[in-house]
Amino acid sequence: MFNHKRSSKATSTAGSKSAGSADAAGDGNDGGYNAGIAVFSYIIGGIIVWSLIGWGLDNLWGTRWIVLLGALLGAAGGFYLSHMHGLTSQRSSSGESNADSGPSKDGDSNAK
Structure with a gap:
């Protein structure tokens, strides 16, 4: 069988630049997609949960x-x-x- 674990020596000798840049590139490329899935999950999850609560109350109260x-x-x-x-x-x-969060980047200020 193939062992997926790395020894500590192999991990320490691996280039940290390549591992760090691969992680950073992976995070930057799909950040918008992950945020969109999270928003979709919050909204659809809220609709499902609160609809079920409303359905239960409808059955309980006859509405x-x-x-x-x-x-x-x-x-x-x-x-x-x-x-x-x-x-x-x-x-x-x-x-x-x-949003603006400090002085302008071109050096001009609005102060008179």
Whole structure:
């Protein structure tokens, strides 16, 4: 059988540049995709969970509208969670936010 474990000597002699750059390149290429999947999961998960809660309350109380309220509440809650986790904000390719956060990069200031 093939042993997937590396010895500590093999790990220490491996180039840290190649391993580090491979990890960084992998993280940068699919960050938007992972954030999109997370937002989708929060929203769909919220709709499913709160719809099931609404369905249970509908059956308990003999109504038919609480399931719809639960679906809307779940969608709003999922979007809120994804926004609070910073998944819905736009980011530049370097990972910084688009908002101004300091002096301009060209050296001009707005002070008079």
